[in-house]
Amino acid sequence: MVKFNLWLWMVTFIICLSLNVEAAIESTCEFSTQKYASTLSKKNRVPLFVERAQFTEDTKSFLENLYLDRKKKFLRAIKEAPLRCPVEVKKAQMIVSKLLKNSEAKSLNSVELDVVVLCSKEQMPPIARLMAGKLLLLPISLFKKSKSDAHMAAVIAHEIAHLALFHYGRLRQAISDSNFKISRVDVSEIKKIHEDEADLTSLELLASAGYDPLKAVEHLKHVHELKDEKINETSKLSTHRPFESRLAFLNTQISNCY
Ligand SMILES: [Zn+2]
Numbered sequence: 522m523v524k525f526n527l528w529l530w531m532v533t534f535i536i537c538l539s540l541n542v543e544a545a546i547e548s549t550c551e552f553s554t555q556k557y558a559s560t561l562s563k564k565n566r567v568p569l570f571v572e573r574a575q576f577t578e579d580t581k582s583f584l585e586n587l588y589l590d591r592k593k594k595f596l597r598a599i600k601e602a603p604l605r606c607p608v609e610v611k612k613a614q615m616i617v618s619k620l621l622k623n624s625e626a627k628s629l630n631s632v633e634l635d636v637v638v639l640c641s642k643e644q645m646p647p648i649a650r651l652m653a654g655k656l657l658l659l660p661i662s663l664f665k666k667s668k669s670d671a672h673m674a675a676v677i678a679h680e681i682a683h684l685a686l687f688h689y690g691r692l693r694q695a696i697s698d699s700n701f702k703i704s705r706v707d708v709s710e711i712k713k714i715h716e717d718e719a720d721l722t723s724l725e726l727l728a729s730a731g732y733d734p735l736k737a738v739e740h741l742k743h744v745h746e747l748k749d750e751k752i753n754e755t756s757k758l759s760t761h762r763p764f765e766s767r768l769a770f771l772n773t774q775i776s777n778c779y
Contacts, residue, residue, distance in 0.1 A: 580694045588653040595637050595656065606640035609664045613638055616674045617657070620681055623730040629685045638664075646744055647673075651680040654689035668743060675727060675737035682722035688715040712760035720767065721774055734779050738771050 603610050613636050621629055635656045642660035647667050650658045657680055667673045692711055696703050724734040745764050
């Protein structure tokens with residue numbers, strides 16, 4: 522009887538121990554801006570740890586020229602937006618500065634970001650785009666179709682994450698390092714990884730700024746439900762995960778980290 526009790530106790534102890542270990546693993550937040558980016562850069566042949574990312578002069582001048590070129594294209598929108606849709610411009614600036622100010626990503630400490638509200642783009646899906654690495658394009662539809670400021674912040678945080686992680690520069694440098702021999706498949710694989718990085722970093726940015734990271738999931742569902750033809754068209758070319766997979770990816774990270 523004593524022997525049996527001892528055996529039972531040991532089995533119970535081992536089960537409890539393994540459950541605890543499992544719980545500890547599950548509740549561990551594996552991601553931080555630095556850790557995740559460094560892991561991926563090795564895996565992804567982008568040999569640049571994001572914080573130490575160094576770009577050659579060629580890459581720097583390419584990026585600068587591209588930025589100036591794109592900025593020229595949107596110059597009218599940049600100048601006119603404060604008059605044509607002042608409420609949205611003010612709101613955009615408020616959200617952007619809240620996200621930047623509260624971020625722990627060192628790469629955002631002295632960031633240059635042009636926020637461009639496209640006042641006439643009412644029919645677009647409520648999404649955003651970061652052009653040439655530091656030109657944030659926000660269609661007015663983002664303000665009209667989003668459910669709240671926090672949902673808008675989720676979209677903006679994703680774009681700021683691309684900026685924080687130097688995605689544009691890192692991709693360009695990887696292409697340049699390969700003497701422009703890198704295949705389109707490889708580029709698309711790198712972009713997919715960058716989208717994952719941006720999704721996870723956006724949650725970090727949202728939480729640091731006091732926004733609920735779950736809003737990112739809600740907004741994604743909302744955009745999907747709109748079933749906009751333009752989204753369906755662009756999603757074929759998108760380097761984002763497919764909808765269901767992206768939802769699961771975000772949800773896992775939120776339940777593990779926030
Ligand atoms: Zn993205």
